[in-house]
Amino acid sequence: xxxxxxxxxxxxxxxxxxxxxxxxxxxxxxxxxxxxxxxxxxxxxxxxxxxxxxxxxxxxxxxxxxxxxxxxxxxxxxxxxxxxxxxxxxxxxxxxxxxxxxxxxxxxxxxxxxxxxxxxxxxxxxxxxxxxxxxxxxxxxxxxxxxxxxxxxx
Amino acid sequence: xxxxxxxxxxxxxxxxxxxxxxxxxxxxxxxxxxxxxxxxxxxxxxxxxxxxxxxxxxxxxxxxxxxxxxxxxxxxxxxxxxxxxxxxxxxxxxxxxxxxxxxxxxxxxxxxxxxxxxxxxxxxxxxxxxxxxxxxxxxxxxxxxxxxxxxxxxxxxxxxxxxxxxxxxxxxxxxxxxxxxxxxxxxxxxxxxxxxxxxxxxxxxxxxxxxxxxxxxxxxxxxxxxxxxxxxxxxxxxxxxxxxxxxxxxxxxxxxxxxxxxxxxxxxxxxxxxxxxxxxxxxxxxxxxxxxxxxxxxxxxxxxxxxxxxxxxxxxxxxxxxxxxxxxxxxxxxxxxxxxxxxxxxxxxxxxxxxxxxxxxxxxxxxxxxxxxxxxxxxxxxxxxxxxxxxxxxxxxxxxxxxxxxxxxxxxxxxxxxxxxxxxxxxxxxxxxxxxxxxxxxxxxxxxxxxxxxxxxxxxxxxxxxxxxxxxxxxxxxxxxxxxxxxxxxxxxxxxxxxxxxxxxxxxxxxxxxxxxxxxxxxxxxxxxxxxxxxxxxxxxxxxxxxxxxxx
Numbered sequence: 001x002x003x004x005x006x007x008x009x010x011x012x013x014x015x016x017x018x019x020x021x022x023x024x025x026x027x028x029x030x031x032x033x034x035x036x037x038x039x040x041x042x043x044x045x046x047x048x049x050x051x052x053x054x055x056x057x058x059x060x061x062x063x064x065x066x067x068x069x070x071x072x073x074x075x076x077x078x079x080x081x082x083x084x085x086x087x088x089x090x091x092x093x094x095x096x097x098x099x100x101x102x103x104x105x106x107x108x109x110x111x112x113x114x115x116x117x118x119x120x121x122x123x124x125x126x127x128x129x130x131x132x133x134x135x136x137x138x139x140x141x142x143x144x145x146x147x148x149x150x151x152x153x154x
Numbered sequence: 155x156x157x158x159x160x161x162x163x164x165x166x167x168x169x170x171x172x173x174x175x176x177x178x179x180x181x182x183x184x185x186x187x188x189x190x191x192x193x194x195x196x197x198x199x200x201x202x203x204x205x206x207x208x209x210x211x212x213x214x215x216x217x218x219x220x221x222x223x224x225x226x227x228x229x230x231x232x233x234x235x236x237x238x239x240x241x242x243x244x245x246x247x248x249x250x251x252x253x254x255x256x257x258x259x260x261x262x263x264x265x266x267x268x269x270x271x272x273x274x275x276x277x278x279x280x281x282x283x284x285x286x287x288x289x290x291x292x293x294x295x296x297x298x299x300x301x302x303x304x305x306x307x308x309x310x311x312x313x314x315x316x317x318x319x320x321x322x323x324x325x326x327x328x329x330x331x332x333x334x335x336x337x338x339x340x341x342x343x344x345x346x347x348x349x350x351x352x353x354x355x356x357x358x359x360x361x362x363x364x365x366x367x368x369x370x371x372x373x374x375x376x377x378x379x380x381x382x383x384x385x386x387x388x389x390x391x392x393x394x395x396x397x398x399x400x401x402x403x404x405x406x407x408x409x410x411x412x413x414x415x416x417x418x419x420x421x422x423x424x425x426x427x428x429x430x431x432x433x434x435x436x437x438x439x440x441x442x443x444x445x446x447x448x449x450x451x452x453x454x455x456x457x458x459x460x461x462x463x464x465x466x467x468x469x470x471x472x473x474x475x476x477x478x479x480x481x482x483x484x485x486x487x488x489x490x491x492x493x494x495x496x497x498x499x500x501x502x503x504x505x506x507x508x509x510x511x512x513x514x515x516x517x518x519x520x521x522x523x524x525x526x527x528x529x530x531x532x533x534x535x536x537x538x539x540x541x542x543x544x545x546x547x548x549x550x551x552x553x554x555x556x557x558x559x560x561x562x563x564x565x566x567x568x569x570x571x572x573x574x575x576x577x578x579x580x581x582x583x584x585x586x587x588x589x590x591x592x593x594x595x596x597x598x599x600x601x602x603x604x605x606x607x608x609x610x611x612x613x614x615x616x617x618x619x620x621x622x623x624x625x626x627x628x629x630x631x632x633x634x635x636x637x638x639x640x641x642x643x644x645x646x647x648x649x650x651x652x653x654x655x656x657x658x659x660x661x662x663x664x665x666x667x668x669x670x671x672x673x674x675x676x677x678x679x680x681x682x683x684x685x686x687x688x689x690x691x692x693x694x695x696x697x698x699x700x701x702x703x704x705x706x
Contacts, residue, residue, distance in 0.1 A: 002556060002557065002560040002570075004553065004557070017556070017557055017560040017561075018560070020557050021557075022554055022557065023550055023553045023554055023557070025546075025550060068542070068543075068546050069546070071550070094553070095549050095553070095577075095581070095584075096553075096577070097552075097553050097556040097557065097573075097574075097577070099570075
């Protein structure tokens with residue numbers, strides 16, 4: 001399986017290549033007033049306004065650093081009605097894609113909170129790469145916030 | 155009262171009074187004589203004017219009448235002279251008679267009041283009609299002569315002219331007598347005046363002689379009295395008796411002399427008593443003086459010793475001054491050497507200054523070169539950034555390619571390998587550019603720190619150059635000062651020489667002083683012998699003074 005690797009602070013993370021539509025450079029986003037900090041803004045993606053979530057805000061309570069390697073990962077987000085909609089995720093150091101076997105997956109000790117959006121981990125030498133579940137990374141409140149948006153897009 | 159007044163008169167006053175009184179008497183007698191002479195002179199002129207002149211005129215009138223009227227008339231009648239000549243003679247005679255008569259009557263003799271004068275006035279009034287008759291006859295004679303009337307002429311002579319002749323002569327004779335009498339009376343009066351004047355003069359003369367005799371006697375007596383008293387007092391004074399004083403009550407010149415004498419005696423008395431006291435004091439002073447002289451001798455001996463010490467000291471000063479002079483010569487040499495060293499140092503400094511200038515230029519060049527280096531590095535950075543961007547894009551492209559290959563499944567496996575290779579290349583490029591970036595960054599920071607260092611260095615060079623210039627100026631001023639010091643040192647040297655000379659002169663002077671001190675000692679010895687003589691003289695003086703008797 002293909003894994004798209006990235007960093008959030010010092011921690012190494014990855015998401016499955018199946019969920020990824022494209023990797024885009026960090027462009028200027030349209031701001032949404034009075035939105036929570038983890039919502040970075042809206043991205044015009046081929047004529048469609050796509051919400052973009054800052055993963056650093058989600059895990060580290062700080063925005064991602066504006067570097068060349070900080071990029072937007074466009075993923076397929078499954079809506080409750082089983083339809084899919086694109087969703088932007090900002091992460092740091094999005095420069096690598098690796099092929100791993102599914103058997104390499106382990107279930108390390110996780111807090112219930114982490115377990116909500118982490119689906120497992122892979123060992124890479126001494127270090128550990130956490131696998132992020134795209135479908136659970138967005139909580140109920142965000143989903144409610146973009147319900148109408150996605151309804152229109154859908 | 156009169157005696158008191160006389161005693162108070164000064165001798166001068168008395169003499170003046172006496173002389174004035176005599177002068178008054180002489181003046182009075184002179185004035186009396188003068189008055190008598192004046193009276194005599196007046197009488198004489200009166201006699202001449204009032205008696206002698208009329209006498210002469212009367213006599214002439216009588217003569218004119220006889221010779222110039224009667225005679226020509228008779229001669230004309232007898233034909234001895236011409237009628238015309240006779241007429242002119244007669245008319246001339248008439249004019250002459252009238253003239254003379256007028257002179258007589260014009261004399262005013264009313265001041266002479268004697269009986270002869272009264273007769274004379276009476277005679278004049280009696281004669282006056284005869285003069286008119288003469289005038290009348292002459293007029294008729296003249297007419298007859300003019301007409302050459304012989305009958306008339308002889309008639310006139312016989313009846314008119316000759317009858318007048320006798321009374322006319324009579325009256326003239328009376329007038330003559332009266333005038334003579336008047337003159338006699340005037341003479342008598344003058345004689346009387348002369349007698350009175352003579353008497354008054356003799357009396358005045360006798361009075362003057364008598365008064366002067368008496369006054370002279372009184373004056374001589376007064377002066378002799380005063381002189382006797384004064385001479386007596388002088389005799390006492392001559393014998394050394396200063397107690398005698400003169401008593402003189404009059405307030406004249408002798409009174410002043412006596413007062414002066416008494417004052418002099420007082421002063422002398424005081425003086426002599428003072429001299430007596432002074433003699434005693436002198437004796438004691440001389441004794442004291444002798445003691446002092448002994449002390450002085452001792453002092454002079456001490457002084458001589460001190461002078462010898464001073465001489466030794468001044469010799470030492472001379473020696474010290476000459477050694478100081480040598481030292482100053484050394485100092486002078488050192489100062490000259492220092493000035494020379496400083497000069498060469500200044501030259502070296504100016505060379506350093508030049509070098510510094512060149513260093514500043516070189517520094518500027520280096521900074522410029524560093525600037526170029528920095529620019530180049532910046533360009534490299536730009537290129538590296540571009541490469542970096544390309545690498546980044548390549549990385550992004552390879553990621554998306556890998557994702558697309560995954561989605562293609564089995565068909566995309568080859569493509570996935572290529573994507574992975576491309577990504578590895580991009581990563582290597584990124585790493586390489588990172589290294590280059592790092593190196594460029596290092597170069598840039600090195601250049602900028604180099605520029606900073608160079609700036610600092612240039613600043614230091616500049617401040618060093620300034621310091622060197624400062625030092626150069628200071629050295630120059632030091633050289634000037636040292637060179638300025640050289641004349642001072644030379645002056646000090648001269649001063650030392652003159653000081654040495656002065657010390658030698660002092661030494662000479664002190665040896666003279668020593669001689670002087672010896673002479674002073676000799677002089678003191680002489681003074682000692684003089685004091686002995688003085689003592690003797692003082693004793694004699696006291697003995698002499700004791701001769702005077704002084705009221706205590």
